[in-house]
Amino acid sequence: VAQAAGVSPATVSRALRGLPRVSAETRARVQQVAGELSYVASPDAASLASGRTAVVGVVVPFLARWYFSSVLIGAEMQLRRSGFTVLLCHVGNVGRTRSSLLDLLPPVEKRVDALLVLSLKLEPREVALLRRLDLPVVTVGVPAEGWPCVRIDDVAAASTATSHLIDFGHRDIAYLGGDPSHDVHVATPSDRLAGFRATMAASGLPVRDEWVLACDWTVTGGVTAAARLLCGAQRPSAVFAASDEMAMGVLHTAARLGLRVPQDLSVIGIDDHEMAFLHDLTTIAQPVQTQGQLAGELLLEAVAAAAAPSADGASRPDGWRSPAGREARLVTAPTSLVLRGSTGAPSCPG
Amino acid sequence: VAQAAGVSPATVSRALRGLPRVSAETRARVQQVAGELSYVASPDAASLASGRTAVVGVVVPFLARWYFSSVLIGAEMQLRRSGFTVLLCHVGNVGRTRSSLLDLLPPVEKRVDALLVLSLKLEPREVALLRRLDLPVVTVGVPAEGWPCVRIDDVAAASTATSHLIDFGHRDIAYLGGDPSHDVHVATPSDRLAGFRATMAASGLPVRDEWVLACDWTVTGGVTAAARLLCGAQRPSAVFAASDEMAMGVLHTAARLGLRVPQDLSVIGIDDHEMAFLHDLTTIAQPVQTQGQLAGELLLEAVAAAAAPSADGASRPDGWRSPAGREARLVTAPTSLVLRGSTGAPSCPG
């Protein structure tokens, strides 16, 4: 350590961290010496002594998908601004099953101050683990277990998309988005399906079971699902895909089948994926990176609250605590319809 | 700690880590108790005491691009297999400049055993910092400073792509890929441009300066570069884009201009991006995730070597060390031409 600079380690510690009880003069000297030696405090020792790590674990199921990597970026930038670093917890999937948080978290749990969980469907044992860890948790995409959450209004987004198709005169509309029961581990926003169904019902339109397709949310998933959907004798005049990646897959299959878009088939997605414009895809845009940023803020708040619970807890009568502070914060990001060329009126309505 | 289990902390430590000097019986008991208490050793304390952290920092310029997130996944999975965790060092870019490793590394440097650097153009001061840190470093994409590196043979890949176009009869070929001097911070594989030039020269074809375009390696970058390229009076009959994302942008612009592909314009890229097939894009495939995995392996080797340098160093005469061990390992991943519909013979050759 840099005590060779003339003072005690305690003073160095205080000076470098900007704590109050140091004279300006001493602080300046310490800072200068530290700079010259390019000294950096060891975070491990600091966290051992202080109990805080300044690290946040981010649990993410698919690092390589646009949505997840974008959320991650947003969160990372926000957290870094406050001096936090991101430790990756990639829930790589092996075949149809994914690695469990039960295996993933142990090397991480004592190294982080909080956990950010992106759209993961948690098993009961995983939830139990998370609770036992007693770390602040924030989720993105789908509310879970009463933890604070950042997401969009999936019902409204799906409703907007569905209405858009209905307004064009479509009646035979298919939905691609994953029957929740089929999804192994990603917590799909099942509200999107609910929004679709509700909007169809409100317009007096039937939803055919064969036209509600489970899909793994990837481009290739969209390709194969669309093949099933569009090759039958009866085919819909429009498809609402719950993600742009699936929608792109649908467009690809439609093109291979010689279907004209939007005359023979309209397609709408959700996301406004960075490549959606290449396919002239109409979609519901959501601010993905911003959601990550908001999640980062929520997490910072949660860490602060966990660090100083006595601030407004101990000083008040016991009953006071729960009513105000306990409400799980639910932040809803705005969405908007992005009109492009993949939707239009059906060529032979009805 | 779980010494409530009957033995000393030292024994617990040895038992749980599988060290030799413990009886099978004791070990079993300790493991059981630890399991019941769901005890996990604190990595911070461990690293403080042992000097090893089991964490690797990954420096990545663009988290949201397919290439980088795929490499990251590959590396992460490989590292996790050996008990290592990934700490993210995202070099977010602010406008035309990026945040410096000088700011990024301090919170990370004492927390990691090694550093993986993905295609980043390092400034002299950053290189100096990296050297001073004395951590094992491995790079991906572009060899740097003699550190071990995983990449593809960029010259060969570019040569294959260029030859492919020439074989179709193209003579007027443009290159999109970033003049190295224009690139602020990503270490573009300038070998690709070199490979292009060499192959053109070998066929006696001229390379026009206006047809070698700097580009930021994104889809939108490809769109705008192509607009510049294809609107002029003189336009090439083929474009070789150094990445699929740029190539997709070119295809988009070509379509808007009413050019037929491949009759009016052939386009080839490099990557075999997961969405390349949607655009029927001919390309040079590279195994991206695998490269990440290989980089992870190299990093593990480097960590092991750093941990036990005396193993074959101290026991030999001094001169022995350098010759054999110092060679920087350079792993080259294979590439292959993926033939799709975006390339063909020009409609009016010559």
Add this chain to the structure above:
DNA sequence: CTGAAAGCGCTTACAG
């Protein structure tokens, strides 16, 4: 094979 002791590099009350 096992335990007692020292120490990793910080931070945190506690005295001055």
Add this chain to the structure above:
DNA sequence: CTGAAAGCGCTTACAG
């Protein structure tokens, strides 16, 4: 405002 002391939870030689 500053320093001396204890301790964070492990690991590592060193004795038994």
